[in-house]
Amino acid sequence: xxxxxxxxxxxxxxxVRDFIKKEVPSDFRGxxxxxxxxxxxxxxxxxxxxEMRKKLAAKGWLGMTWPKEYGGQxxxxxxxxxxxxxxxxxxxxxxxxxxxSIVGPTILRIGTEEDKKKYIPEITKGEVTWSEGMxxxxxxxxxxxxxxxxELKGEEWVINGEKIWSSGAHVADRYLLFxxxxxxxxxxxxxxxxILNIKDTPGVTMQPIQHMDxxxxxNSVWMEDVKVSKDTLFGGEGNxxxxxxxxxxxxxxxxxxxxxxxxxxxxxLTEYCKQTKRNGKPLAEDQVIRQKLADxxxxxxxxxMMAYNVVWMQSQxxxxxxxSNMIKLYGIESTKKVYDTAMQILxxxxxxxxESKCAPLRGEVKYLYMRAIGLMSAGGTPEIxxxxxxxxxxxxxxx
Amino acid sequence: MDFQFTExxxxxxxxxxxxxxxxxxxxYVNEMEKDELGFSEDVWKEMAEMGWMGLVFPExxxxxxxxxxxxxxxxxxxxxxxxxxPFFSTVLCGMSIMDAGSEDQKKEYLPxxxxxxxxxxxxxxxxxxxxxxxxxxxxxxxxxxxxVLNGTKLFVSDANAADYFLVAAKTGSGxxxxxxxxxxxxxxxxxxxxxxxxKQAEVILDNVKVPKxxxxxxxxxxxxxxxxxxxxxxxxxxxxxxxxxxxxxxMTIAYSKERVQFGKPIGSFQAVQHHGxxxxxxxxxxxxxxxxxxxxxxxxxxxxxxxxxxxTWCSDAYQRILTTAHQVHGAIGFTMDHDLQLYFRRGKxxxxxxxxxxxxxxxxxxxxxx
Numbered sequence: 001x002x003x004x005x006x007x008x009x010x011x012x013x014x015x016v017r018d019f020i021k022k023e024v025p026s027d028f029r030g031x032x033x034x035x036x037x038x039x040x041x042x043x044x045x046x047x048x049x050x051e052m053r054k055k056l057a058a059k060g061w062l063g064m065t066w067p068k069e070y071g072g073q074x075x076x077x078x079x080x081x082x083x084x085x086x087x088x089x090x091x092x093x094x095x096x097x098x099x100x101s102i103v104g105p106t107i108l109r110i111g112t113e114e115d116k117k118k119y120i121p122e123i124t125k126g127e128v129t130w131s132e133g134m135x136x137x138x139x140x141x142x143x144x145x146x147x148x149x150x151e152l153k154g155e156e157w158v159i160n161g162e163k164i165w166s167s168g169a170h171v172a173d174r175y176l177l178f179x180x181x182x183x184x185x186x187x188x189x190x191x192x193x194x195i196l197n198i199k200d201t202p203g204v205t206m207q208p209i210q211h212m213d214x215x216x217x218x219n220s221v222w223m224e225d226v227k228v229s230k231d232t233l234f235g236g237e238g239n240x241x242x243x244x245x246x247x248x249x250x251x252x253x254x255x256x257x258x259x260x261x262x263x264x265x266x267x268x269l270t271e272y273c274k275q276t277k278r279n280g281k282p283l284a285e286d287q288v289i290r291q292k293l294a295d296x297x298x299x300x301x302x303x304x305m306m307a308y309n310v311v312w313m314q315s316q317x318x319x320x321x322x323x324s325n326m327i328k329l330y331g332i333e334s335t336k337k338v339y340d341t342a343m344q345i346l347x348x349x350x351x352x353x354x355e356s357k358c359a360p361l362r363g364e365v366k367y368l369y370m371r372a373i374g375l376m377s378a379g380g381t382p383e384i385x386x387x388x389x390x391x392x393x394x395x396x397x398x399x
Numbered sequence: 400m401d402f403q404f405t406e407x408x409x410x411x412x413x414x415x416x417x418x419x420x421x422x423x424x425x426x427y428v429n430e431m432e433k434d435e436l437g438f439s440e441d442v443w444k445e446m447a448e449m450g451w452m453g454l455v456f457p458e459x460x461x462x463x464x465x466x467x468x469x470x471x472x473x474x475x476x477x478x479x480x481x482x483x484x485p486f487f488s489t490v491l492c493g494m495s496i497m498d499a500g501s502e503d504q505k506k507e508y509l510p511x512x513x514x515x516x517x518x519x520x521x522x523x524x525x526x527x528x529x530x531x532x533x534x535x536x537x538x539x540x541x542x543x544x545x546x547v548l549n550g551t552k553l554f555v556s557d558a559n560a561a562d563y564f565l566v567a568a569k570t571g572s573g574x575x576x577x578x579x580x581x582x583x584x585x586x587x588x589x590x591x592x593x594x595x596x597x598k599q600a601e602v603i604l605d606n607v608k609v610p611k612x613x614x615x616x617x618x619x620x621x622x623x624x625x626x627x628x629x630x631x632x633x634x635x636x637x638x639x640x641x642x643x644x645x646x647x648x649x650m651t652i653a654y655s656k657e658r659v660q661f662g663k664p665i666g667s668f669q670a671v672q673h674h675g676x677x678x679x680x681x682x683x684x685x686x687x688x689x690x691x692x693x694x695x696x697x698x699x700x701x702x703x704x705x706x707x708x709x710x711t712w713c714s715d716a717y718q719r720i721l722t723t724a725h726q727v728h729g730a731i732g733f734t735m736d737h738d739l740q741l742y743f744r745r746g747k748x749x750x751x752x753x754x755x756x757x758x759x760x761x762x763x764x765x766x767x768x769x
Binding site: 001002003004005006009078270273274284287290291293294295297298299301302303305306308309311312313316322323326329330383385386387389390391393394395396397398399 | 404652684687698707711759760763767
């Protein structure tokens with residue numbers, strides 16, 4: 001066991017910090033790199049994120065673990081995680097989570113040579129962002145019951161159906177879409193995956209959905225006789241379930257970096273508690289507040305170790321059926337705990353947003369408190385995570 | 400960053416696991432709870448022959464020269480087996496001699512501990528029950544070549560087996576640590592009856608003469624020594640906890656597969672599956688934060704905050720793990736015949752030892768708001 005970062009890893013972390021210091025204006029408000037809702041919903045953040053994406057690409061940091069022939073750096077897996085940690089901690093948008101952490105690795109694992117040449121370099125150059133089409137109005141946790149379908153007619157696939165909760169689809173360039181191509185066989189054999197250029201595919205319409213925090217980052221996406229060529233089929237006909245498992249396997253460990261965002265918030269909260277007096281003494285001297293802060297810090301430290309462990313296991317090629325679901329479950333629940341605690345500690349001030357007078361922590365806690373509710377469901381509910389940990393991880397009997 | 404155990408650590412674990420499975424059976428554990436001494440001298444001797452007592456001592460003092468992380472691995476296996484006896488008390492005191500003792504003291508005590516011929520107990524806590532210098536009321540007064548100790552020590556683990564006590568007492572302007580021969584005149588020991596049926600005692604010191612050569616470290620500077628003991632003790636308890644927690648998880652998952660109700664194994668019910676997932680997540684988190692703290696300690700890096708985080712987390716998480724395990728086992732787990740009760744009772748004792756979750760949360764907060 002050696003829990004130290006190597007000198008090279010440490011100097012890379014420092015390089016990222018220096019980059020952030022140089023490239024991010026000191027008055028930048030920060031954005032929700034943990035889920036990108038703000039980036040997707042707010043024009044100013046979206047614009048800034050696109051600029052940062054280009055700068056990150058110029059450093060060679062997007063898809064930095066990928067093969068050089070597709071624009072990667074072949075850096076060890078931990079480097080990508082360190083980058084994500086620093087961007088999250090400092091609330092710097094630009095690294096597209098879907099492209100860099102979910103879809104890219106999936107394409108490299110199971111895509112054809114053509115897929116790799118077509119889709120990977122544009123991610124590493126920071127030219128595109130991705131979105132996913134998985135859930136449907138009647139197929140949430142029970143994803144396999146999806147009804148959207150594609151039929152092969154001549155040389156084209158014709159897609160019809162409806163997707164929901166497609167995060168950032170309204171601003172994305174590429175869309176990883178899952179539909180049934182054979183309703184006659186069991187779902188794990190009858191679902192296929194397509195990659196759409198979602199900005200310019202006739203027949204695709206969408207409607208952003210407003211979240212309870214006021215932002216519009218989710219979308220309903222409708223497909224009506226959408227005709228796409230055969231080469232948009234990804235992973236092979238009937239292999240959609242396999243693609244889903246791959247994407248989720250990659251998506252979940254990066255929930256670990258969500259906790260890094262929460263760590264940044266906790267440190268701001270701790271500073272607030274040191275500066276703010278109630279009943280004549282700083283909040284940080286109140287025993288109850290201290291216990292709460294310590295509890296949050298402990299949770300996040302445990303989570304940091306769990307995240308490093310998954311990253312290490314994946315870098316060793318070890319299977320992580322238990323660990324990657326655990327980190328998603330633990331990461332989101334702990335993040336929620338931190339934001340709930342922040343709300344409690346701020347008291348009436350917690351409800352104020354950034355437009356309000358005297359809002360602490362630039363009024364972010366109000367959003368975080370609500371966002372955590374959304375994060376609990378995104379990418380798999382805690383209940384589904386627990387089912388998977390029990391089934392695939394602990395091999396408990398099937399129900 | 401590398402989460403792989405070294406070959407040496409794996410060997411130690413495997414060896415300890417098979418020794419425990421062979422010698423530290425549940426029959427033995429149950430029997431020793433009722434036994435006056437609380438462990439078998441024969442088993443103790445075998446453990447000494449394997450070099451475990453001297454595991455972390457330098458080779459020049461007949462030790463094995465291994466690090467603190469390796470000790471944590473061994474303690475994890477002892478926790479898994481509920482291994483009784485004064486191993487941890489002895490090694491913990493021995494480590495204080497290792498880092499605060501004079502050359503003469505090291506030569507005198509460490510090889511004897513390593514050989515299994517000297518057992519020690521830590522006499523730190525008092526009726527105040529607090530882990531702070533203010534909680535120490537015992538007095539040591541200088542008289543010629545001796546100090547004379549008076550006071551009451553409480554929750555002294557393994558006092559009944561100890562040849563020597565490591566005693567914290569007030570001197571002039573601070574706390575001083577003393578190596579006290581358990582056979583000294585004026586010492587009386589009363590065993591306490593505890594939740595874990597372990598061997599804790601009240602030790603009364605009534606004009607106990609201790610030669611000045613038996614001061615460990617510097618006079619008045621003993622709290623530094625005590626603090627390091629508390630830190631090592633906390634990590635040691637975490638290691639025992641994660642060993643126990645892993646076993647409890649395995650036991651619970653196995654039971655959920657065997658136990659049939661409504662025509663199905665109860666482990667197929669989602670409610671029970673979620674219990675399993677929660678336990679496993681707590682077990683993994685507890686292990687990783689413990690390994691982090693133990694590794695930092697072993698490397699001699701600053702780790703006060705991480706130790707407190709580990710003890711806070713493991714203390715709370717083990718309670719969740721244990722109560723969930725009981726929930727899955729139902730009434731059978733509540734019986735004295737079932738092994739689960741051994742872990743439940745020890746879990747609480749481990750939580751209380753070397754600072755509970757609240758105590759360590761306060762230390763974490765201190766580190767955070769500086």
